[in-house]
C-alpha cells in the first residue's frame with residue numbers, strides 16, 4: 001500500500017518535472033537573487049598535534065589558524081569572478097540596498113571576505129576616494145559565535161546536543177567507527193593526541209595536508225596512513241553534524257530559512273518591475289558550514305570542502321512561464337572555472353521555487369528557539385503546529401501552484417550511517433614498525 005502510494009507520487013513528480021522542463025529555456029531565465037556561501041582561503045594549521053615537528057609557530061608565515069597571503073589572493077580572485085558572474089544583477093558601484101555580507105566571527109573568515117570584496121567592488125566613478133588605492137570599505141556583518149545559530153551554527157541548542165549524542169551512541173554509528181579503531185590507536189600513539197572519532201582523524205589529516213602544502217617533510221610514521229587511509233574517515237566527519245533529518249533541521253534550518261525567505265521576498269516583488277529586495281547575500285564561513293549545507297540538502301559528494309569552496313544559490317525567473325526556479329552550483333576548486341551545477345534531489349538542476357520549498361520543508365518550517373529548548377521533541381510532524389512565518393506566507397503567495405504539488409513530504413536522502421565506502425585495512429602491529 002505504502003509502496004503504491006510512493007509509486008504514484010513518484011510518477012506525479014516525474015510528470016511535473018518533465019512538464020516544467022519542457023518550458024524552461026536557459027536563455028529565458030533571468031537571475032534575480034543569489035546567496036553565496038564560501039569557505040575561507042589558505043590558512044596555517046589551527047593547532048598542530050602535540051608531537052608535531054612543525055608546531056613552532058615561527059616556522060609558519062603567519063600565526064596559527066590565520067589567513068595567509070595565498071588565502072587572500074584566492075579570495076580576491078573569487079571576488080573578481082563573482083563580479084563577472086553577477087555583473088548584470090548588481091551595479092558596478094557599491095549599493096548597500098543590493099548586497100548583504102555576513103561572516104562568522106573568526107579572523108580568517110572576516111579577512112577572506114574582505115579580500116573577496118576588494119575583488120568584487122573595486123572603487124569606480126564617485127566611489128574612488130584615493131587614487132593610490134584600488135580598494136573601498138564595504139560593510140561586513142558578524143555575530144559572536146555563541147549567539148550565532150545562522151552561520152556559525154554554534155549557538156547552544158540542547159535538543160541538538162541530545163540528538164547528536166543519541167546518534168553517536170547508536171549501534172550503527174559505533175559499529176562503523178570501530179572499523180577505524182586500529183587507525184585511531186595508531187594516530188593516538190604517534191600524535192600524542194587522543195584520537196577517538198571522525199573529527200579527531202580529520203583534525204590530524206588537515207594538519208598533515210597543510211604541512212604538505214607548505215613543503216614540510218612529514219614524519220615517517222605518516223607514510224602508512226596519510227593520505228589514503230585517513231581521507232575517507234576525515235571527510236566522513238563532515239556528515240555527522242547533519243546525519244539525521246532532525247540534526248539537519250536544527251543545524252542548517254535557520255540559514256536555509258533565511259536564504260529562502262529572501263528568495264520568497266524577491267518572488268513577491270518581482271516581476272512588478274522594481275524591487276528593493278537584496279540581490280546578493282554573501283556568507284563567509286568554514287568547510288563545515290559548506291558541508292553541513294550540502295549534506296542537509298542531500299547533495300554532499302563525500303569530499304572535504306577545499307579552500308574557497310563555494311555554494312551558489314540562485315533564483316531564476318522565466319519570462320515565458322512567469323515562474324521562479326532555484327539553481328544550486330558548487331565550486332569545489334580554488335582555481336577559476338565554471339562551478340558544477342548540482343542536481344537537486346527529486347527535482348533536477350533547475351528546480352521550481354515552489355517545489356524546492358516543499359522538498360525542503362523539513363529545514364524551512366523550523367522554529368529554532370522553541371525546538372532547541374525542548375528536551376525531547378517528536379521528530380517532524382509536531383513542528384508543523386508551531387511553524388509560523390515562512391511556509392504560511394509562501395502558501396498564501398503561491399496557493400495555486402502549491403495545489404499542484406504532491407501532498408506527501410519527500411524525504412531527502414541523508415547519508416546512511418552504514419555507507420558502503422571502503423574501510424581501510426586495520427593497521428597491524430607490524431606496520432607500526
Ligand SMILES: *[C@@H]1O[C@H](CO)[C@@H](O)[C@H](O)[C@H]1NC(C)=O
Nearest residue numbers: 053054055056057058059060
Ligand atoms: C621556535 O623557533 C624560534 C626560532 O628558531 C626559537 O627562537 C624559539 O625558541 C622556538 N620556540 C620553541 C618553543 O621551541
Ligand SMILES: *[C@@H]1O[C@H](CO)[C@@H](O)[C@H](O)[C@H]1NC(C)=O
Nearest residue numbers: 061070211212213214215216
Ligand atoms: C612548495 O614546493 C612547490 C614545488 O617546488 C612550490 O611550487 C611551492 O611554491 C612551495 N610552497 C611553499 C608554500 O613554499
Ligand SMILES: *[C@@H]1O[C@H](CO)[C@@H](O)[C@H](O)[C@H]1NC(C)=O
Nearest residue numbers: 053217218219220221222223
Ligand atoms: C625516514 O625514512 C627514510 C627512508 O626510509 C630514512 O632515510 C630516514 O632516515 C627516516 N627518518 C627518520 C627520522 O626515521
Ligand SMILES: *[C@@H]1O[C@H](CO)[C@@H](O)[C@H](O)[C@H]1NC(C)=O
Nearest residue numbers: 261262265266275276277278
Ligand atoms: C523584503 O523586502 C522588503 C523590501 O525591500 C524589505 O523591507 C524586507 O525587509 C524584506 N524582508 C526580508 C525577510 O528579507
Ligand SMILES: *[C@@H]1O[C@H](CO)[C@@H](O)[C@H](O)[C@H]1NC(C)=O
Nearest residue numbers: 299300301303330332340342
Ligand atoms: C566537485 O563536485 C562535483 C559535484 O559534486 C563532483 O562530481 C566532483 O567529483 C567534485 N570534485 C572534487 C575534486 O571534489
